[in-house]
Amino acid sequence: MSATIKIKKGLDIQLIGKAVKNIITISPQTYASKPIDFIGVFPKVLIQEGEEIQAGTPLYSDKYREQIIFTAPVSGKVKEIRRGAKRVLLEIIIEAGETLEYVDYGMADPNALMREQIIEKMLKSGVWPVIRQRPYSIIARAEENPKAIFISAFDTSPLASDYNFIVEGQAEAFQAGIDALRKLTSGKVHLNVLDDPATSNIFLETKGVQINRFMGPHPTGNVSTQISRLDPINRGDVAWYLRPQEVLMIGRLFLSGKYDATKLYALTGSMIKKPAYYKSLAGASIHNMVTGNTLEGKPRYISGNVLTGTRIIKDGFAGFYDSQITVIPEGDYFEFFGWATPGFNKFSFYSQFLSGLWPKKKYSLDTNLHGGERAFVMTGQYEKVFPFDIFPLQLIKAIMIEDIDLMENLGIYEIDAEDFALIEFMDTSKMEIQSIVRKGLDLMQKETT
Amino acid sequence: MKGLRRYLDKIKPNFEKGGRFEKLHSTFEAFESFLFVPNSVTLTGSHIRDAVDLKRTMSIVVIALIPTLLFGMWNVGYQHFIANGQEANLWQNFWFGFLQVMPIVIVSYVTGLAIEFGFAQARGHAVNEGFLVTGMLIPLIMPPDVPLWMVALSTAFAVIFGKEVFGGTGMNILNPALTARAFLFFAYPKEMSGDKVWIVDKPDAFSGATPLGDAMIGEVDKIPSAMDMFLGFIPGSIGETSTLAIIIGALILLFTGVASWRIMLSVLVGGLLMGLIFNLVALNEYMQIPAWEHLIMGGFAFGAVYMATDPVTATQTVKGKYIYGFLIGFFAIMVRVFNPAFPEGMMMAILFMNVFAPLIDHYVIEANIRKRRKRWQKAIN
Numbered sequence: 001m002s003a004t005i006k007i008k009k010g011l012d013i014q015l016i017g018k019a020v021k022n023i024i025t026i027s028p029q030t031y032a033s034k035p036i037d038f039i040g041v042f043p044k045v046l047i048q049e050g051e052e053i054q055a056g057t058p059l060y061s062d063k064y065r066e067q068i069i070f071t072a073p074v075s076g077k078v079k080e081i082r083r084g085a086k087r088v089l090l091e092i093i094i095e096a097g098e099t100l101e102y103v104d105y106g107m108a109d110p111n112a113l114m115r116e117q118i119i120e121k122m123l124k125s126g127v128w129p130v131i132r133q134r135p136y137s138i139i140a141r142a143e144e145n146p147k148a149i150f151i152s153a154f155d156t157s158p159l160a161s162d163y164n165f166i167v168e169g170q171a172e173a174f175q176a177g178i179d180a181l182r183k184l185t186s187g188k189v190h191l192n193v194l195d196d197p198a199t200s201n202i203f204l205e206t207k208g209v210q211i212n213r214f215m216g217p218h219p220t221g222n223v224s225t226q227i228s229r230l231d232p233i234n235r236g237d238v239a240w241y242l243r244p245q246e247v248l249m250i251g252r253l254f255l256s257g258k259y260d261a262t263k264l265y266a267l268t269g270s271m272i273k274k275p276a277y278y279k280s281l282a283g284a285s286i287h288n289m290v291t292g293n294t295l296e297g298k299p300r301y302i303s304g305n306v307l308t309g310t311r312i313i314k315d316g317f318a319g320f321y322d323s324q325i326t327v328i329p330e331g332d333y334f335e336f337f338g339w340a341t342p343g344f345n346k347f348s349f350y351s352q353f354l355s356g357l358w359p360k361k362k363y364s365l366d367t368n369l370h371g372g373e374r375a376f377v378m379t380g381q382y383e384k385v386f387p388f389d390i391f392p393l394q395l396i397k398a399i400m401i402e403d404i405d406l407m408e409n410l411g412i413y414e415i416d417a418e419d420f421a422l423i424e425f426m427d428t429s430k431m432e433i434q435s436i437v438r439k440g441l442d443l444m445q446k447e448t449t
Numbered sequence: 450m451k452g453l454r455r456y457l458d459k460i461k462p463n464f465e466k467g468g469r470f471e472k473l474h475s476t477f478e479a480f481e482s483f484l485f486v487p488n489s490v491t492l493t494g495s496h497i498r499d500a501v502d503l504k505r506t507m508s509i510v511v512i513a514l515i516p517t518l519l520f521g522m523w524n525v526g527y528q529h530f531i532a533n534g535q536e537a538n539l540w541q542n543f544w545f546g547f548l549q550v551m552p553i554v555i556v557s558y559v560t561g562l563a564i565e566f567g568f569a570q571a572r573g574h575a576v577n578e579g580f581l582v583t584g585m586l587i588p589l590i591m592p593p594d595v596p597l598w599m600v601a602l603s604t605a606f607a608v609i610f611g612k613e614v615f616g617g618t619g620m621n622i623l624n625p626a627l628t629a630r631a632f633l634f635f636a637y638p639k640e641m642s643g644d645k646v647w648i649v650d651k652p653d654a655f656s657g658a659t660p661l662g663d664a665m666i667g668e669v670d671k672i673p674s675a676m677d678m679f680l681g682f683i684p685g686s687i688g689e690t691s692t693l694a695i696i697i698g699a700l701i702l703l704f705t706g707v708a709s710w711r712i713m714l715s716v717l718v719g720g721l722l723m724g725l726i727f728n729l730v731a732l733n734e735y736m737q738i739p740a741w742e743h744l745i746m747g748g749f750a751f752g753a754v755y756m757a758t759d760p761v762t763a764t765q766t767v768k769g770k771y772i773y774g775f776l777i778g779f780f781a782i783m784v785r786v787f788n789p790a791f792p793e794g795m796m797m798a799i800l801f802m803n804v805f806a807p808l809i810d811h812y813v814i815e816a817n818i819r820k821r822r823k824r825w826q827k828a829i830n
Contacts, residue, residue: 013497234825306496328497331490336450338486339504346500352509352705353500367490371502372482372575375619378506379765380709391814393765409818417494424495428503434494 004195005229007216009387011349011422013158014362015306017326019266019275021165026278028285031074032091032317033059038129040138040445041068043089051078055281056103056125056259059092068139071126073261073281075101091317102258110180110254118180122250125259129320130246131184134227134239135413136445146240148187148231153203153244154194154214156221157305157421161266161323163244164200165277170248171202177251182208185240192226203244219387224419228388233413245323249282265289265318269306269327270364271299278325280318286325287315298330300367307421308434331368339371346370349385349426374429385422388414392423396433399440404447412444457481475569479576507578509707513698514585514755517688518554520681522546524691525593528648528684532655549593549649550687556597558584560604568613577618579625579761580608586626586755589688590748590796591633592646599637603629623803624762627796634796647684659685661747661785661793669734678745689751692744699754708758711767712774716753719778720744727786735786743782752781752795762803766813773809777802 035043042063047053054075062068076097084090105125110118119142122128131140131149140146153163167174181189188210193199195213204211212230219225223241233239245263252260261282267289268275278289286301291314302309303319306326310319318325335341343353347363355361382392390411398406417434424433463469464477481487483504491498526542526549537545561584569576587604611628612621634641645651647659660678663671673683681691689695702708724740731737744750757763757777764773777798784794 232824234821234828236825237828300496302496308494309496311496326496332488334454334485334488336454336485339502340508343500348500350499350501350506350706352505352707365497367496368486369489369491369498370486370500371504372478372487372489374503374575374577375617377503377577377579377619377761379760379763380711380767380770383767389817389820391766391817394814409821410814411821421495425497426499426501428499428501428506430498430502432493 004213004215005226007214007220007225007229007387009384010156010217010219011385011426012156012217013306013347013365013425014360015158015268016270016362016364017268017272017275017328018159019161019268019277021162022276023264024276024278026280026284026288027096028280028288030079030093030095030285030287030315030317031072031076031281031283032093032285033070033072033283034091034317034319035060035070035089036091037320038062038070038139039136040442043070045081045089045092047078047092049078049081052076052097053078053094054101054103055261056105058126060089062139065139065141067123067142068128069123069126070129071103071259073259073283075099093317102260105253105257105259107257108254110176110183113180113183115183118183121253122180125253127249127253127259130249131181131240131242132321134224134233134241134416136441137416138445140240141238144238146185146187146238148239149181149185149189150192150223150227150230150239150241151181151190151209151244151247152192152221152223152226152241154192154199154221155243155305155323156216156218157307158218159266159268159275159324159326160221160305161264161268161277163323164198164203166264166323167200167202167244167248170251171205173248173251173255174202174244175206175251176254177247177249178206178208180250180254181242181247188231190226190230192223192230194221216387219385219419219422222416222419224415225387228414235408235413237413243321243323246321263318263323265322266324267293267327268324269302271295271297271327271329282320283317285315285317286312289325290314290327294327298332299327300330302326302328306365307425308418329364329366331366333368335368349381369430371428371430373431376429376431378428381426381428382423385426386419388419390414392420395440396420396431396436399436399443402443404444407440407444412440417441454485457484472570475574475576476566479566479569482575503578504581506707507581509705510582510702510755511585513701513707514582514589514688516694516697517589517691517751518550518585519543520691520694521589521687521689522550524681525549525649525687527682528593529650532648532651545649546593550588552597553588553591553595553600553687554585556600557587557604560601561587561608564605564608564613568617572617574617579612579618583607583625587629589755590626590630590686590751592641593687594646594649594651595633596640599633599640603632603636606632619761621761622807623800624756624759627756627800627803630796631800634793647686659683659747664735664738664746667734669738672738672742672746675742675745678742686748686751689748692750695750695754702754702758708754709760709763709770711770712758712763712777713753715771715774716757716778716781717744719775719780720749720753720782721778723779723782727782743785747785748793748795749778749781752799753778756795756799757802762806764806764809764813766810769806769809769813772813773802773806776805 043060044063079095080093133140191209195215304322395410417438523543525546530537607625607629611625724743727736781794781798
């Protein structure tokens with residue numbers, strides 16, 4: 001067993017509304033698959049409105065990589081193919097039927113299958129998109145041999161769901177998923193856990209993986225942070241990564257032959273009356289979770305966490321990769337001389353507010369920007385929450401001027417937009433840094449492939 | 450408060466696109482966001498944001514300058530009455546200085562802000578808060594007897610040629626406040642040196658030289674006691690004399706994390722080291738001044754705390770900050786002792802290093818790039 005890897009830089013944002021470990025099973029009426037969840041995918045629709053489908057029926061494929069198929073998480077009827085401006089496909093909404101019926105993709109022992117057979121089964125059933133690659137955070141290219149596969153078994157983002165709780169009782173499926181993943185790389189499968197007594201034995205007793213222990217504040221749980229310490233990504237390298245719930249989906253495919261999209265969502269946030277875990281399927285409508293469970297006021301619904309999640313509506317749907325729904329108050333109010341108040345109740349990374357005297361206090365933060373966008377003035381701040389051997393401000397500027405060579409030299413392959421979420425949170429200039437980084441990654445991908 | 454908000458909401462459409470005063474949008478935005486933190490919410494990315502903004506950060510720096518401002522006002526009066534052989538109490542000293550210094554502060558702010566608003570307007574940008582600090586720094590590094598038109602002229606020069614031509618706040622290469630001071634120093638050398646300007650209405654018979662002035666002409670024995678220099682009971686620019694007041698400001702900046710401790714520390718180390726080297730060589734009396742005394746003379750402390758730490762003109766990398774600070778301290782003392790034409794080496798050293806800051810950063814970043822490339826080459830071999 002290797003020594004614990006300690007990460008010093010970072011920030012844990014203390015918020016109110018952590019989910020209690022209590023599972024409520026819900027059966028929403030509608031589910032959706034959203035092509036916008038998948039970076040760089042141009043959907044080609046394979047079904048029609050009104051069509052009867054089963055869980056695992058193909059809904060659409062990627063126009064540029066047709067072998068990548070996205071299937072229905074639930075059986076029922078295609079209710080609506082919703083398009084936005086310029087006919088961009090936003091979501092395919094499915095109305096759930098009375099009973100849950102699955103397309104049978106056949107059970108199999110992954111240990112007895114060849115790499116190609118495993119890939120074929122995962123592609124056909126629509127499970128493949130759970131595996132993503134670095135750089136660029138796009139769905140993995142099946143024809144590539146990644147240098148390693150990384151699984152982060154803990155999430156350090158605000159109010160994140162607890163994977164130890166989520167995998168309880170599913171050791172068999174988890175191991176089956178790992179067995180399949182082991183066949184996909186000639187390198188190692190890294191299972192990264194928190195160095196904590198509460199870490200589940202299901203993770204610690206998994207066979208065929210290298211277990212790495214980590215300790216530290218957010219973004220220690222981000223897979224980029226872990227990769228940077230274990231096996232940094234160089235130019236030309238490809239690594240694959242996924243999260244525990246996605247390993248379970250792979251495992252269940254091989255154990256049962258079904259695309260079983262069962263998922264636990266942590267419903268969190270200061271506007272939720274009873275934060276808890278909800279059991280449903282991928283792409284579930286959040287309607288049943290939040291109705292009657294939200295406090296008075298104007299809420300913002302987020303699929304994911306407050307740093308990187310996607311804004312959705314009250315009848316919106318959980319994102320494909322998200323294990324968490326967060327509801328926080330909107331902050332569309334004016335504050336009289338707000339910048340000059342002592343700030344007893346304002347959460348800040350900096351010691352410019354008196355709230356800094358109570359570091360353990362938990363906050364209900366809203367979506368107010370707390371200022372207007374300004375030029376970059378302060379320096380040396382970003383580095384304090386950015387545990388990489390990368391110059392964040394210089395990389396951001398390289399992206400802004402679209403200097404491909406400089407972006408590569410400064411290490412853009414090693415990071416993802418989510419790694420800049422804390423920087424965006426604490427930025428004095430109020431810039432939209434995650435979208436700048438995402439644009440940089442898109443540009444890089446376009447130029448290099 | 451609510452009435453004010455209602456009034457602002459009522460007149461706001463006039464300043465927006467298509468409104469009667471569309472062209473004054475930046476001005477309106479500046480005043481509105483001064484009164485109220487805007488109601489804008491996050492649209493993309495992180496849904497929550499830190500409570501900090503540039504207004505907050507800049508006002509902390511202004512607060513950190515207040516001890517030097519208050520002490521400076523008192524000292525202006527104190528030096529005046531001493532030079533004229535009059536007795537005066539605390540309040541008389543302060544009131545005299547207040548009346549002398551306040552107009553300088555006002556002229557600096559009005560000139561600078563007018564130009565800033567004009568440029569923001571013309572560019573359609575928001576007005577940046579950077580000048581809140583610059584506007585306070587400029588009076589503090591002026592001699593107390595400076596004519597107001599010189600303050601206005603140098604401020605205008607600094608804002609236009611030191612900052613706006615480069616693209617405004619965040620883009621400038623030279624520290625704007627020091628640019629103003631350097632402009633005066635080189636444009637009006639007669640008025641800015643000698644011992645006339647350091648004391649208001651000084652009678653000719655009274656010496657009134659600053660410690661650096663004494664040292665420059667070789668009269669090291671005339672330098673005031675270390676205690677007087679530390680507390681600031683000496684002639685000099687308005688805000689720079691009291692090391693004690695500067696230390697109070699430094700503590701505020703360090704506690705809030707607004708200024709870089711790395712720069713402050715390395716400026717001190719650089720200055721001390723150069724002073725010690727001079728002590729070893731000891732060719733003349735000036736070189737024999739104890740190294741630590743250099744730190745409380747002239748603008749060294751003020752420059753280390755408030756000028757060298759300006760984030761825009763300093764180096765941006767952590768390693769770069771150590772190098773940048775060290776060289777400022779080192780050169781400041783070197784210029785001070787070697788070059789009789791520039792009694793104040795700190796200004797020259799900071800402006801000089803401002804110019805070199807991007808180069809230092811370049812090499813620090815190159816090292817990181819090389820390291821990454823080596824790792825990659827090792828991996829493919």
